[in-house]
Amino acid sequence: MKKLISLVLVSVLLVWPVVATAATFKAGDSYSLARGQTMADDLYVASGTITVSGVVSGDLIAVGGNLSVTGDVAEDAILAGGTINLGGSVGDDARVAGGNVSIDGTIADDLFVAGGQVHLTSGSVVSGDLVVAGGQVIVDGRVDGNVNITSGQVTLGDTAVVAGNLSYKSKKEATIASGARITGTTTFNQIQRFDRRQSFGPLIVFSFFAKLLLAIVTAILLVLIFKTKAPRVVHQGINNFWPSLLRGFLVMIAVPVAIILVGFTAVGIPIAILALFGYIAWMILSAVGSGILFGSWLAKVGMKRDPAPVNWKTAILGTIALFVVYLVPFAGWIVGFVFFLVTLGAIAKQWYDSAWLNR
Numbered sequence: 001m002k003k004l005i006s007l008v009l010v011s012v013l014l015v016w017p018v019v020a021t022a023a024t025f026k027a028g029d030s031y032s033l034a035r036g037q038t039m040a041d042d043l044y045v046a047s048g049t050i051t052v053s054g055v056v057s058g059d060l061i062a063v064g065g066n067l068s069v070t071g072d073v074a075e076d077a078i079l080a081g082g083t084i085n086l087g088g089s090v091g092d093d094a095r096v097a098g099g100n101v102s103i104d105g106t107i108a109d110d111l112f113v114a115g116g117q118v119h120l121t122s123g124s125v126v127s128g129d130l131v132v133a134g135g136q137v138i139v140d141g142r143v144d145g146n147v148n149i150t151s152g153q154v155t156l157g158d159t160a161v162v163a164g165n166l167s168y169k170s171k172k173e174a175t176i177a178s179g180a181r182i183t184g185t186t187t188f189n190q191i192q193r194f195d196r197r198q199s200f201g202p203l204i205v206f207s208f209f210a211k212l213l214l215a216i217v218t219a220i221l222l223v224l225i226f227k228t229k230a231p232r233v234v235h236q237g238i239n240n241f242w243p244s245l246l247r248g249f250l251v252m253i254a255v256p257v258a259i260i261l262v263g264f265t266a267v268g269i270p271i272a273i274l275a276l277f278g279y280i281a282w283m284i285l286s287a288v289g290s291g292i293l294f295g296s297w298l299a300k301v302g303m304k305r306d307p308a309p310v311n312w313k314t315a316i317l318g319t320i321a322l323f324v325v326y327l328v329p330f331a332g333w334i335v336g337f338v339f340f341l342v343t344l345g346a347i348a349k350q351w352y353d354s355a356w357l358n359r
Helices: 002-020 201-225 229-239 241-263 268-303 312-326 331-357
Strands: 023-033 042-052 060-069 077-086 094-103 111-120 130-139 147-156 166-170 186-190
Touching: 042 312, 060 201, 077 201, 201 268, 201 312, 229 241, 229 268, 229 331, 241 268, 241 331, 268 312, 268 331, 312 331
Parallel strands: 023 042, 042 060, 060 077, 077 094, 094 111, 111 130, 130 147, 147 166, 166 186
Antiparallel strands: none
16 A cells, blocks of 8 residues: 555656646647747647747647647747647757658757658757657758767758767668768668667657547547546546555456456357457546546645546646656556556446446
């Protein structure tokens, strides 16, 4: 019991900056922060089309189909989408993942990019290090630190400036224009066909952001569709945390055993197959729901909200926060698994009450 409590406290410490700091959440078909407008705190956006031309005084986290950021971001920027144009200024680090990525602004610290096609234009400036993984990478801008590239095709144009070292991994040597300036050493490591970790590196990064976007959208839909049932499940899990955890663990073990026993008979095979698909759907629902529950739990513990709010804002907060927790080896996985079991147990209790007590 003490270990589980400790792990939960670890999750609080990891996501406390998200909870304690004021933040604005936006979601919908499209979102725009017009030029001349200022967002006085952190901005978290999930939308099909996102345009940020104004000023964000804190962090910017944006996930969508088409992203255009031409305004100023005072702190970190995390962008994920299909087509991304980062043409403004970022006051700290920038992390970008997309299909087509164009960097045309200034980054005050490090820039991390993963994409199918990545282009740093002649107007781009990276004051720190540049780390890129992409199918095709073109650097025409200035990098004051070191450059590390993993790509199938690397090109440095005439206006490219690298103040530090250039290290790249590719299937072939980079195309470096005569006008490109590299102050440090240049290191080339050829990617062999069997080096799948390097080849799939960009795909892994993009897959992570794609999963995050899918989880956010699904969580929002669950909250909006199940307006009355979602709060019941969340409050059941939060107010009866440990019983829900135990119930979820028992359900996770008992249901597969029951399905196997039913499948031993010829008559029970079709039932077992249907039950198996239902069980898988239940697991997926619980995995997505754990982010919703986690966000409401954070709002209750960190913001002293009682009863815990259950809405699209807490759904986005919890989903992003839980993904961050999962990045922590071992401890993060256990914390995430605990909230998954709590959600699983809470859903089971609600289904039991609806199907049995109200029969």
